[in-house]
Amino acid sequence: MSSLVYLVPLALLLGGAALWAFLWSFKSGQYEDLDGAAQRILLDDEMER
Amino acid sequence: MSCCGQVATAGAQLLGPPSADEVVLASRDLGDGLRQSDLSVPGIHCAHCIGAIESAFRHIAGVEAARVNLSSKRVAVKWRGDTAPPIIETLRDLGYDAHLFTPEERSDPELARLIRAMAVAGFCSMNIMLLSVSVWSGAEPGTRQAFHWISAGLALPALVYSGRIFFLSAWSALKRGRTNMDVPISIGVLLAFGLSLYDTIIGGAHAYFDAAVSLIFFLLIGRVLDHLMREKARSAVQGLVRLTPRGATVIHADGARDYLPAQAIEPGMLLQVTPGERILVDGVVESGQSDIDCSLATGETQPQKVAAGDKLRSGMLNLTGALTLRAQSNVANSFLAEMTQLMEAAESSRGHYRRVADRAASYYAPVVHSLALLTLIGWLIATGDWYRSISIAIAVLIITCPCALGLAVPIVQAVAARRLFESGIMVKDGAALERLAEIDQVAFDKTGTLTLGRPRLVNEAVIDKRALGIAAALAQQSNHPLCRALSLHGDGRTHVTTDFTEVPGSGIEARIDGHFYRLGRSAWAGGGEADATVLCEDGKPIASFIFEDNLRPGAEEAVMEVRALGATPRILSGDARPIVRRLAEGLGIAEAMGAMLPKEKTDYVAGLGKALMVGDGLNDAPALARAHASMAPASAADIGRNAADFVFLHGSLTAVPFAMRIAREAKKLVGQNFALAILYNVLALPFAMAGYVTPLLAALAMSASSIVVVANALRLRGRAT
Structure with missing residues (x-):
């Protein structure tokens, strides 16, 4: 019973962190080009050369 | 290199690339001398395309950065300077067709709002569900009470932040004296929350926080799907080529030329119209001769010959000769604007179509609400217990809350739209x-x-092969639609043409191997008065061509x-x-x-x-x-x-019956979904009215009915039509 006192807030905090992370990534435009993100992984990085 | 099929844009092929002036006009000022041009490039298709485009722009002077968006097939180019870098030319050299466009807004604020609301509702409903499961599995009264309070604390922000979308829509419908789907939803959710809060305060055993919030979550999923479909269509349509120019070249009284934006063109100004350019405003030809393609403006297939004194309307395409045009209107009252006004009048007389879901709600809400009222009165008469009667009446509202109904329509339409999208x-x-x-x-x-709207040679069989070869060689050098059709019939041999001249409105003439040829209108070329296109060799007609529009x-x-x-x-x-x-x-x-x-x-x-x-x-x-x-x-x-x-x-007209079939099938599935949702209500209502519904039962019944409806909608995906 007493474990609930910190376990429940902890669970809510973790869930809240995930919610915040989603809202932040959404706002910073990370969902704007989902197809492009999948394809860009195949590109060589030319900047280093 | 281009690795995929290009979107067919018949009108675009005749147009030259937009001038550097037009690129500047269409760009956005980012401050600090930095400008951004947005281009739609329908040919972008894979990682190779992204790499090729972005690295090509790295070497162009004046370009700060270029970023490809593969999902929306767009390129954003940031550049500095007074004149635009050769953006479109660079893309053309790589083999991509590019169109300028001005984004109306960065992204849809409504969609962003819906997604944020959905995220919040999802977070809250999952946590409440977690707590509710332990309450249902028999938590001690102390723990149960604590969990109810936490649930209330989670439900409140979800209700205020996410539920707002439904409450506002319901309120605006009620203000106009109508009902929509959001009215029964809002009443159900608010009463469920109110009852649960009261129960929590007095330490009751049942709370419906989970039902209220997960209802909002499920319904927001439907709304987001509905909106995503619209957004996708909008961005795809926006990406196509603009057929009206953004500005025109004005010749001032002192002979100076200036490229001015469309809004700055006034009646009385003298405009220069080069071949391949579209007419911006209605006007009268001042000097020059040309052929005009009116197909977009009036539907006529044959190009019209124009000379000084002829009237032109906005939207027509200048094909062969340079013209100067005296503007007679500005953009706001040209032919184009006239069409816009006619359209607005037409749209308002179409009236407001009431969507199926709203029509269903107008039958559904009164039935459900009067049943809840009957339950309240019945229990009051039977027991005289106010608290118990109200609890049961609200339970009736919760169990009949149109969760499945709210999903029944958007989920089917989202699946149907996806199928249509895949077919272009x-x-x-x-x-x-x-x-x-x-x-x-x-x-x-x-x-x-x-x-x-593209002519095709129909009498190829009866034309002398040699004459056809010469005509094709001549035709290759002109932009006229008939010439373009003719140039496809070349014999593969090279004919060296000299002294080529194009006489706008009449035809073309040139010398090949010492002979003098004229190709064009019969009367001009030397074939006598006839309505045909004729090829003459040294003054004698040797072939006549008949064209028909391609189906x-x-x-x-x-x-x-x-x-x-x-x-x-x-x-x-x-x-x-x-x-x-x-x-x-x-x-x-x-x-x-x-x-x-x-x-x-x-x-x-x-x-x-x-x-x-x-x-x-x-x-x-x-x-x-x-x-x-x-x-x-x-x-x-x-x-x-x-x-x-x-x-x-895609070019094929079979898209019309295909879309009709999908729409009819979607209508059938929507009907089935309504039937399923009503069946569920008919089954669940007696239990609710008899007072047997617990929060656990409500959660199970609601989720089950939603899943059935979604599964039924997904059947549309795999069906062969």
Whole structure:
């Protein structure tokens, strides 16, 4: 019973962190080009050369 | 290198690339001298395309950065300086067709709001569900009470932040004295929350926080799907080529030339119109001669010959010669603007279509609410216990809350829109799908819709091979649509042409191997008075060519399938009556009207009742807006594309019957989903009214009915049509 006192807030905090992370990534435009993100992984990085 | 099929844009092929001035006009100022141009590049397709484009721009002077967006097939180029870097030329060199466009807004704020609301509702409902499971599995009263309080604390922000979308919509409907789906939803959610809060305060055993919040979550999923579909269609349509220019070159009294934006053009200004340019405002030709392609403006297929003194209307395309034009109107009252006004009038007389879900809600809400009231009165009479009666009445509202009903329509429409999208058909919104399913008349425009608006040589068999080869060699050097058609018939040998001149409005002349040739209008070339295109060698006619407009691929099948679907096909055209009649006979269409003005088309479509209008031109735009449902090819004028409910990207006209079939199937599935949702309510209601519903039962029943409805909608995906 007493474990609930910190376990429940902890669970809510973790869930809240995930919610915040989603809202932040959404706002910073990370969902704007989902197809492009999948394809860009195949590109060589030319900047280093 | 281009590795995929390009979107067919018939009108675009005749247009030259936008000038550097136009690129500057269409760009956005980012501050600090930095400007951004947004381009739509339909050919972007894979990682290779991204790499090629981005690295090509790295070496262009003046370009700061270029970023490809593969999902929306767009390129954003940031650049500095007074003149634009060669953005479009760079893309053309790589093999990509690019169109300028100005983004209306960065991204849809409504969609972002819905997604944020959905995220919050999802977070809250999952946590409440977690706590509720432990309450249902028999938590001690102390723990249960604590969990109810935490749930209340989680439900409140979800209700305020996410539920707001439903409450506001319900409130605005009620203010106008109507009901929509959001009214019973809002009442159910608010009462469930109120009752649960009261129960929590007095330490009761049951709380419905989970039901209230997960209802909001499920319904927001439906809303987001609905919105995503619209957004996708909008960005796809926006990406197509603009057929109206953004500005024009003005010749001042002192001879100086200036490229001015469209809004700055005043009546009385002298404009320069080069071959391949579209006319921006109505005006009179001051000097020069040319052929004018009117197909987009009036539906006529044959190019018109113009000279000084002739009137031109906005939207027409200058083909062969340079003209100077005295503007007679500004953009706000040109032919284009006239069409816009006609369209607005047409749209308002179409009236507000009530969506299926809202119509269902207008029957559903009164029934459910009076049942809840009856339950309250019945229990009051039987027991006299206010608290118990109200609890049971609210339980009735919660269990009948239209969760499945709220999902029944959007989920089917999202799946249907996805299927159409895969076949290259964009849907503007869900209501368009509902209207398309009711269609029993289909009115086709002729030029650009049933036909491609591109002429084709039809008497190749009777023409002397040598003459055809020479004509093709000559034709290769001109932009005139008939020449383009003729140039496809070359014999592969090279003919060296000298002294080439194009006489606008008449034809072309040149020397080949010492002979003097003229190709063009019969009277001019030397073939006597006849309505044909003639090739003359040293003054003697050696061949005459007959052209006909090409049928759009799939036109015949489309007309047959439309008839098989029980709809009557018709033709409405602005072109000359004999041409329309000949086409109608070829396709077996009995009802064909020619020489129609835009206003007549609109009135005709209005008189047809539930008609689908398929058209592409400026002159079709008001009829597209007026018709019960409307469809346009991707090659349509901007204004027509925006007016149409559906835009099909691939060339074939079979998209029309295909979309009709999908829409009808979607309508059937929506009906089934309603039946399932009502069946669930009929089963659950007696339990609720008898007072047997617990929060656990409510959660199970609601989720189960939603899953059944979603699963039923997904059947549309795999079906062969």
